[in-house]
Amino acid sequence: MKEILEIKCLSRRFGGLQAVNKCEFSVRAHSITGLVGPNGAGKSTLFNLVSGFVRPDSGEIRFAGERIDTLSAHSVARLGLRRTFQIPRELKQMTVLENLLLVPENQFGDRIVSVLSQGKRVREEEGKNLQIARGVLEMVGLSEKATHQAALLSGGQKKLLELARCLMAKPKLLLLDEPTAGVNPTLIRHLMSVLRRVNESGVTLLIIEHNMTVIMELCERVIVMDRGQVIAAGSPSAIQSNKQVLEAYLGGVSA
Numbered sequence: 001m002k003e004i005l006e007i008k009c010l011s012r013r014f015g016g017l018q019a020v021n022k023c024e025f026s027v028r029a030h031s032i033t034g035l036v037g038p039n040g041a042g043k044s045t046l047f048n049l050v051s052g053f054v055r056p057d058s059g060e061i062r063f064a065g066e067r068i069d070t071l072s073a074h075s076v077a078r079l080g081l082r083r084t085f086q087i088p089r090e091l092k093q094m095t096v097l098e099n100l101l102l103v104p105e106n107q108f109g110d111r112i113v114s115v116l117s118q119g120k121r122v123r124e125e126e127g128k129n130l131q132i133a134r135g136v137l138e139m140v141g142l143s144e145k146a147t148h149q150a151a152l153l154s155g156g157q158k159k160l161l162e163l164a165r166c167l168m169a170k171p172k173l174l175l176l177d178e179p180t181a182g183v184n185p186t187l188i189r190h191l192m193s194v195l196r197r198v199n200e201s202g203v204t205l206l207i208i209e210h211n212m213t214v215i216m217e218l219c220e221r222v223i224v225m226d227r228g229q230v231i232a233a234g235s236p237s238a239i240q241s242n243k244q245v246l247e248a249y250l251g252g253v254s255a
């Protein structure tokens with residue numbers, strides 16, 4: 001299977017702290033890959049580096065074969081590498097559906113000249129976006145909440161909306177930072193089935209997650225970081241019995 005993300009010798013220091021240290025790994029296209037490790041291992045920093053929010057000190061990041069480590073976060077996102085974000089405060093006053101319709105960039109209707117001169121084209125585009133938004137809401141199971149105000153959703157439903165906003169942009173690779181954190185057990189099950197569905201629709205998923213049940217059930221491959229480095233990569237069962245991984249989670253105490 002082809003690699004969609006390739007990371008080579010990636011490093012980033014914050015003052016005296018080497019947050020990411022010569023990190024190397026790759027993610028296969030169409031996979032669900034887990035990224036785990038103890039607190040402070042460097043997982044979120046790695047996501048920030050890959051999505052262009054933080055610049056690496058050295059190393060390479062390739063997305064679908066193309067170097068992206070010098071690109072802005074906006075350019076990385078436009079290539080199809082997206083990450084979820086919390087719903088901004090202003091958007092919480094809008095409905096779920098409106099939140100999705102705001103995602104597509106460069107809409108004709110954004111330009112007053114187009115609205116006045118190309119009304120038919122603007123309406124066609126709006127109709128198309130509405131159709132895509134309804135499909136995305138169906139996929140994440142939020143169709144019934146389409147006209148609800150985003151602020152009134154539960155914590156888990158807000159996570160689904162964050163995911164839905166990402167899907168509107170038709171990503172190829174989606175980075176999810178602790179998608180099940182603060183979500184109740186019933187909704188975690190739903191979220192897992194949604195993530196499988198999203199993956200089956202062709203989106204590669206790279207997931208940081210502390211819930212090991214989620215990692216074990218969802219991921220075909222798991223990458224383990226500790227102190228800025230990748231210390232193991234393999235199937236969930238191989239990772240579970242890896243001595244170095246167990247030691248990292250036990251704080252360096254031999255098991």
Ligand SMILES: Nc1ncnc2c1ncn2[C@@H]1O[C@H](COP(=O)(O)OP(=O)(O)OP(=O)(O)O)[C@@H](O)[C@H]1O
Pocket residue numbers: 014017019037038039040041042043044045046
């Ligand atoms: N902007 C920053 N400035 C200074 N230090 C930072 C910065 N971002 C991260 N760090 C430090 O880098 C190290 C790695 O942090 P990071 O958040 O990447 O780890 P993590 O594996 O995501 O941890 P957790 O699971 O607790 O979220 C930590 O020691 C953290 O304090």
